Amino acid sequence: MATLEIENLQADVGEEGGETILRGVDLTVDSGEIHALMGPNGSGKSTLGKVIAGHPAYDVTGGSVTLRLDGNEFGEEIPEDMQEWDLLDLEPNERAALGIFLGFQYPVEIEGVTMVNFLRTALNTKLEEREELFEEEEAEAEAEDEEEAEGYESSPMEGPADEGEIGVAEFQQILQEKMELLDMDESFASRYLNVGFSGGEKKQNEVLQAAILEPEIAVLDEIDSGLDIDRLQDVSDGINALRDEEGAGILQITHYQRILDYVEPDHVHVMLDGEIAKSGDADLAEQLEDEGYDWVREEVYEAA
């Protein structure tokens, strides 16, 4: 179990005179919960996702993002002083190692890197990084020194030097299972990362990556945009499996009720002008679908 706790989070675009986007966001997502985050364009939904993951384009000017872990996590005892992590202090890859996942609205294309190579590297690196984070600081420094001194252990003639924790064969099996779950064709594994993928395939691929990396909390940014109905079903199955089988907490950013019919949210939040303006249950999403956001805005301004 883990909890992502966002308190009074404020952030600007990271340049001189950068616009303020987040103006005090409060939001808590627990493992096993599905939250839908809705709101008009430009309200700060995507920025919130990026700031949680550590995107360098934004400066956090106030507030906190904290990840709380249980005493027993990742199949290990977690000592008390390592259960609480200030994510804003950590690099994006360290946040990933602790179980934060961001599904991109616009996944990038990386030429020449096959899916299978990328995913196995990511999984192994994540496991390694996590181990390092939980080691005492001193031990960590030592381990790094050692690594550097060693260089490569084998001759290039003898094949790859570093197999990582999950070997090629084992990984193939994991990948195959997850791809079946998402109804993805086997040929995806040997394609270059997102290169030439259709919009829908890219979104499917984001969910596949989440399924493989098994995050504690997954932020999925408009995972439903550009999906036809069949693929919407596959992607939804994938998201539900993340929650049901892996116990992940989901923060789903969306404009449409449509996906919420398949992935039923426990909580729905409306973001307006960089703040959570209103929260409710699944009914709220339906009301938004029917009536738009204006009534929420009116309600908020009346209250103020």
Place this chain on the structure above:
Amino acid sequence: MSSEEIQETDTEARFEFKKEESSAFQTEKGLTEETIRVISEDKNEPEWMLERRLRALRLFQEMPMPTDWPGQPDLSEVDVDEIVPYIRPDIEARGGADNWEDLPDEIQDTFDKLGIPEAEKQALSGVGAQYESEIVYQNMKEQWEDKGVVFMDMDRAVQEHPDVLREHFMTSCVPPSDNKFAALHGAIWSGGSFVYVPEDTTVEMPVQAYFRMNSEGMGQFEHTLIIAEDNAEVHYIEGCSAPKYSEFNLHSGGVEVFVGENAHVQYSTVQNWSRNTYNLNTKRAICEADGTMEWVSGSMGSKATMLYPSTVLKGPGATDNHITIAFAGEGQDIDTGAKVYHNAPDTKSTIESKSISKDGGRTNYRGLVHIADGAENSSTAVECDALMFDNDSTSDTMPYMEIQESQVDVAHEATVGKIGDEDVFYLQSRGLDDDDAKQMIVAGFIEPITEELPIEYAVELNRLIELEMEGSLG
């Protein structure tokens, strides 16, 4: 000194004697006819080869240093006179270090990081004893000999295949008059390899193992001559990613390839020169009707590199493919490219160039595609992609086209970009740290090259680039 005396003494004694006798030329500065005669005599070369060397020397002395190419690397520090002690067999000081321990630390370090076995390290770096996998080589040699394939070092080829060499050695393909450094090469070349593949013969295994392990093949002025007769097929691989160190800072190799009708030659090279080296080479292929020439080159290391493998598509239906990659780090100027001459109808060429620059390094693609009048229905496609790591680094593209025929298909694409922050963040959000993310992007960027190379070269090239990117190479 009479010639009889020479025959009676062994080589070493002969030069001992010479050294004592003529202190005059030890003090004599510069590359002279005398030096060339000593080299040729030491190799026991026939008169015609000596004549060619001397003619090349005269051309070298006449030709001006190239200084007026737009944006060319600065060659003002190349002092050819300093070369003499390294090429005269009668002078003790040689290019390499005598002991592994004498090599600069950064070179030793790179070998360690590349994970190259000890014995091989010593040979590859140019230290002392040769390391050869005798058994492997012997097996390959027998297989080849049965087919009539010749594969030997150039010095021996001059002795054993004089007719073929007289016809092909620096005549129609790379004459010494081609450029100043081709002329220099013609005068002082030494070592390299000669490959002859008879008609209708395919050399199954890439011809590489021997030269990977034999330092003879990788000198500073090595000459490679490849002749593939009609319908022959060969993949030749030269060099390796291990850094090649020499105190003298010029590498000037020559490569000549003759591709017969419907023959297929692939020439792949990955070279990594130490950071003090000027790498100035001339490589050219002549391709007959329906023949195919493929160049795959990785240019790493060096202070400055100027390298533009060229292909003359002489016969109708001939094809040329170029794939090149260049990496420039701090203080490096890597000027590479390709040249293709379409001199017959229905000829095709593709050029794919990738370059990476980092920490203020500069890469430049300099290419020429010439389509002659009458070479109708020819096509060419040129693609240059440059990846820069930071704002201090530079990348230029100079793709010249000379099109004299109207019935042709010409395509050119160039992309120059900084490594994408969004790409790096995407990979970071999946667990890779900043360095690993960039390494993965670069490995993907050069994938078209690495997939052309045998696996162990591809692995080494990737490791080398990883090391370059960490900035942990000297």
